[in-house]
Amino acid sequence: MSARQEVEEYCANLREILAATRGLDRRDFIKSVGGTLAGWTLATCPGASAELPITVFGFGGVWKKAALKAFGEPFTQKTGINIAYQEPYLFAKLLAMHQARAMQIDTAPVQGEEMYQAERLKMIMPLDFSVIDRSALDPRQLRYGNAVGSHTLSYVICYNKKNWPGENHPASWADFWNVEKFPGRRALRTDELWTVEAALKADGVKDSEFYPIDVDRVFRSLDRIKPHIKTWWSDNSLSQQLMEQEEVDIIAMMNGRATESIRDHHAPFEIVWNEAICEGGSQGWIVPVGCPNPHGAMKFLDIVGRAESEAAFARLIYYGPQNPKAYDLIDPALAKLLPTYPANEKVAHMVDFSWWADNLPAMQRRFQLWLQS
Amino acid sequence: MTAIAGHTTAPPRMAASSRQRIIPALLLMPCLAWISFFFLLPLALMCWRSFAAKGYSFAAYTVLFTSPLYTKVMLTTVKTASIATVIALILAYPVAYVLTISGGFRRALILTFVFIPYWVDIIVRTFSWLILLGDNGLINKLLMATGIVHTPLELLYNSFSVLIAMVQILLPLTIIILFGAMLRIDRTLIAAAKIHGAGSWQAFRTVFFPLSLPGVYGAGLLVFVLSLGFYVTPALLGSPRQTMIAQTIMVEASELLDWGQASAAGLVLLIITTLIAAIYNRYFSLDRLWGGSDA
Amino acid sequence: MEQSAVRTSGARVRLRNLSKSYGAVVAVDGLTLDVPAGTFVSLLGPSGSGKTTTLNLIAGFLTPDAGDILIDERSVADVPPHRRNIGMVFQSYSLFPHMTVADNVGFPLRMRAKLSRDESRKRIAEMLALVQLSHLKARYPRQLSGGQQQRVAMARALVSRPRLLLMDEPLGALDKKLREQMQAEIRNIHRSVGTTVVYVTHDQSEALTMSDLVVVMHRARIAQIGTPRALYEAPANAFVADFLGDSNLIPATIVKTAERECAVRIGNRAVIAAPPAPFAAAAGDRAFLFVRPEDMTLQPASSVQPQDRSGLVGTVKELSFHGDVFKLSIAVGDDVLKAKVAREQCGSFEVGRQVVISWTPNAARLLPATSDGASSSESGMR
Numbered sequence A: 001m002s003a004r005q006e007v008e009e010y011c012a013n014l015r016e017i018l019a020a021t022r023g024l025d026r027r028d029f030i031k032s033v034g035g036t037l038a039g040w041t042l043a044t045c046p047g048a049s050a051e052l053p054i055t056v057f058g059f060g061g062v063w064k065k066a067a068l069k070a071f072g073e074p075f076t077q078k079t080g081i082n083i084a085y086q087e088p089y090l091f092a093k094l095l096a097m098h099q100a101r102a103m104q105i106d107t108a109p110v111q112g113e114e115m116y117q118a119e120r121l122k123m124i125m126p127l128d129f130s131v132i133d134r135s136a137l138d139p140r141q142l143r144y145g146n147a148v149g150s151h152t153l154s155y156v157i158c159y160n161k162k163n164w165p166g167e168n169h170p171a172s173w174a175d176f177w178n179v180e181k182f183p184g185r186r187a188l189r190t191d192e193l194w195t196v197e198a199a200l201k202a203d204g205v206k207d208s209e210f211y212p213i214d215v216d217r218v219f220r221s222l223d224r225i226k227p228h229i230k231t232w233w234s235d236n237s238l239s240q241q242l243m244e245q246e247e248v249d250i251i252a253m254m255n256g257r258a259t260e261s262i263r264d265h266h267a268p269f270e271i272v273w274n275e276a277i278c279e280g281g282s283q284g285w286i287v288p289v290g291c292p293n294p295h296g297a298m299k300f301l302d303i304v305g306r307a308e309s310e311a312a313f314a315r316l317i318y319y320g321p322q323n324p325k326a327y328d329l330i331d332p333a334l335a336k337l338l339p340t341y342p343a344n345e346k347v348a349h350m351v352d353f354s355w356w357a358d359n360l361p362a363m364q365r366r367f368q369l370w371l372q373s
Numbered sequence B: 001m002t003a004i005a006g007h008t009t010a011p012p013r014m015a016a017s018s019r020q021r022i023i024p025a026l027l028l029m030p031c032l033a034w035i036s037f038f039f040l041l042p043l044a045l046m047c048w049r050s051f052a053a054k055g056y057s058f059a060a061y062t063v064l065f066t067s068p069l070y071t072k073v074m075l076t077t078v079k080t081a082s083i084a085t086v087i088a089l090i091l092a093y094p095v096a097y098v099l100t101i102s103g104g105f106r107r108a109l110i111l112t113f114v115f116i117p118y119w120v121d122i123i124v125r126t127f128s129w130l131i132l133l134g135d136n137g138l139i140n141k142l143l144m145a146t147g148i149v150h151t152p153l154e155l156l157y158n159s160f161s162v163l164i165a166m167v168q169i170l171l172p173l174t175i176i177i178l179f180g181a182m183l184r185i186d187r188t189l190i191a192a193a194k195i196h197g198a199g200s201w202q203a204f205r206t207v208f209f210p211l212s213l214p215g216v217y218g219a220g221l222l223v224f225v226l227s228l229g230f231y232v233t234p235a236l237l238g239s240p241r242q243t244m245i246a247q248t249i250m251v252e253a254s255e256l257l258d259w260g261q262a263s264a265a266g267l268v269l270l271i272i273t274t275l276i277a278a279i280y281n282r283y284f285s286l287d288r289l290w291g292g293s294d295a
Numbered sequence C: 001m002e003q004s005a006v007r008t009s010g011a012r013v014r015l016r017n018l019s020k021s022y023g024a025v026v027a028v029d030g031l032t033l034d035v036p037a038g039t040f041v042s043l044l045g046p047s048g049s050g051k052t053t054t055l056n057l058i059a060g061f062l063t064p065d066a067g068d069i070l071i072d073e074r075s076v077a078d079v080p081p082h083r084r085n086i087g088m089v090f091q092s093y094s095l096f097p098h099m100t101v102a103d104n105v106g107f108p109l110r111m112r113a114k115l116s117r118d119e120s121r122k123r124i125a126e127m128l129a130l131v132q133l134s135h136l137k138a139r140y141p142r143q144l145s146g147g148q149q150q151r152v153a154m155a156r157a158l159v160s161r162p163r164l165l166l167m168d169e170p171l172g173a174l175d176k177k178l179r180e181q182m183q184a185e186i187r188n189i190h191r192s193v194g195t196t197v198v199y200v201t202h203d204q205s206e207a208l209t210m211s212d213l214v215v216v217m218h219r220a221r222i223a224q225i226g227t228p229r230a231l232y233e234a235p236a237n238a239f240v241a242d243f244l245g246d247s248n249l250i251p252a253t254i255v256k257t258a259e260r261e262c263a264v265r266i267g268n269r270a271v272i273a274a275p276p277a278p279f280a281a282a283a284g285d286r287a288f289l290f291v292r293p294e295d296m297t298l299q300p301a302s303s304v305q306p307q308d309r310s311g312l313v314g315t316v317k318e319l320s321f322h323g324d325v326f327k328l329s330i331a332v333g334d335d336v337l338k339a340k341v342a343r344e345q346c347g348s349f350e351v352g353r354q355v356v357i358s359w360t361p362n363a364a365r366l367l368p369a370t371s372d373g374a375s376s377s378e379s380g381m382r
């Protein structure tokens, strides 16, 4: 069996599972994937064990579990290439390895302004389309040229349905800022990028006039909301905790975590998709220059971008697939909770990371000083 | 000088004595190599980077000392670390004392309880504070159920929550250091105090306590230096106002990729720590306090 | 002069059937002892014989398992150490390292007697004068020599004029010269203050020179109580005989007992006259014949006619010089006897020579062979 056929078979299989478990929750999906994988044997792939392993550099926790389930395990089963997982992903580490000419990572999901940095520093290997099946990918997934776009996330407003059960609930950043109309305990992220974007939206800046960012205007807007923020969260699981324990009434957080808390842990919150601060497909898997196993890494990239893998990943972590074909495999009820769902994408605000790539350090310092005083 | 004299008058002895000096030096080599490789080399690299990254200048240090952000973070760090250290010492002291005067089984039991939290991951421990101290947390629920308060107390995201969690993390170590120091106090001194008229409390106050002070100072120094580096706790349990230097260094290094700035901040922190240790040693050393001849 | 200022009357101390065990180890076993007021009594015994335990029981650091302690006829069972009004000198002095000499000495005054500041200063000065340390009162213990620390410990123990002073091997850490000097000083101080002293030592010569009364302890029990001289001259059993000074303990079999004299056989050789046994004995019993080496008379065999040889005949095995005396080891059959001769007599005894050994009947004693001390390996080779 050729490698191509292997992947085809894997995709077909995954499609079946996705269809069979459509509408069921995450746990059932994981069980089905596991059950099917157990049936596959390495015998279909002779000489597999001789292959070098690849080192995947990713985030920890739920993200790691999702990545291993959706891409890692099927990849190893079909190619016989073992995966060594390193966590947590930190672009700084990747950069350090690159500068020390000691790259130990074969592939990593690079995002946002990091992609621009990586490009500038020539850290990324060109994609090998003799291994990666271009036809399985959406052109938008290849917007950066050398990365395979995988998923997208958004910074969204979530409000407690107990406080605002009816139609009159916070529905925009202006509402988040409007403490008279929507009183309640609020939480924002300590990370400058998301909060700065939100502050400008709250101040009514149109998307067409958004960049370059008017920094003074940002801080004027931030000054207005600051006294009303009960807590600034710095860690994703902390944001979930705040929501699940109902420690706040309105919180801005990453959509995947919010969905997990709402769907799987029954937090009484609702996501506002209007003006979601969206990454807009800036995440992509890359193969860094000088890595130990580029060929194995390319094989991995051939799998991650496919509709089936993306759908599986979305089922597990609720981030939006960049491959629109994935939506054919996702239950519409879940699809509506993903940032790239057409209706959500239409009302979202897209971040321009090229501006941030140049302005991040200065903004960060100013923001932190503002935040800490 | 003696070596030169030895060389001219009695070469064989000179050979023997130089061998005597070489062998210990050789035995030290692995240790020195280890220290150089894992400690001195990275340190030197850090030092070099703090200058080199900004075009061989003091630019990084200028930022450090002129930026209001760093000044503020540094002050917060020192303040938080000092308070945490003092609280940890006060809480650890009685436990260490009880450990010292208990025998076999009771000692083992207390030690087990002291160390149980050590087996739990620091992040998990920090998160359990969130559950305990939140608006809907155990403590507030209890207070409201019993009618002591009507609106939840603000127990989280302030210096209170940061300190309580830091102290909890620091306690086992503090207890162990104090216990170690107290074990070294000669117990017959207590007997001597008692037979010469001191009751238990007086014996403690006049003999045990003063003799335990050097241990308290030593533990205080170590715990303080450790607290300077706290990162997870203030990030999760504090407000941005409680930001400590380690968080700022982490942001410089991992988000802003400004390793020069991070190195400079790290080095300054190291120098401050070393200075504190030196001052400490100068003024709180046992020898100086009680009439050492090396004063 | 200042003697009257520091003088107190000593306490009478009585131990009644005192016992203490550590788990399975019996440290003190049914001890009964009466220490008259003002007496200097030594507890003497080999390591592990229970001396420190006894002292700690008197001090109150340990609670007895059984028995009672009476100080001045009052039981102190319920009195904690700090209320027993005892002074104590520890083996390692246990001076408070964080206090000056004056503060160390003044400690019991601060804890005990609520004296005016002037009064305590006067008392401290008196005490320091008594131990001749007035010039060092501002020093810390670590700045003192061993002998000076020892004296500070004495001063601290005595400053509140306790009626009982306990000392646990207080000179153990000093060299021989200093020890002897301190022994004399302690005696002097005892004489001037008049307190009762219970003094623990495992050094027999120290006990003999210093004490009014010596209590020899052996395996948690009292082996004998007596004045130093009585113990030396009339040990009650082989252990005491052996533990105090040099001695010959010759295994013997009683041949005949009589009121004023009895006869014993040594090995299967001579039958010798001995004083009557101080214990119940019958012909055929085994016993030890005890003679101090200095009580032996030696004559070269060549100078004595065989028919005049009333004593034992042996061969000189070893000869060692000890300044004032020579010590000889003499093989008699399977036994080796010890003898001491004055320096000027020694010329006639060389290694290998045959000698005749004799002693006056009064110099010998019969001791029971069953004494548990006789077989003790730790004391057998003295």
Ligand SMILES: Nc1ncnc2c1ncn2[C@@H]1O[C@H](COP(=O)(O)OP(=O)(O)OP(=O)(O)O)[C@@H](O)[C@H]1O
Pocket: C022, C025, C026, C027, C045, C046, C047, C048, C049, C050, C051, C052, C053, C054, C202
């Ligand atoms: N704390 C203790 N726990 C257990 N056994 C002990 C303890 N203290 C003493 N002993 C035992 O009790 C016995 C008597 O001890 P003690 O210290 O009274 O002897 P000592 O006569 O003072 O000996 P030394 O001359 O060595 O000081 C010894 O067998 C000793 O091992």
Ligand SMILES: [Mg+2]
Pocket: C051, C052, C053, C168
């Ligand atoms: Mg002892």
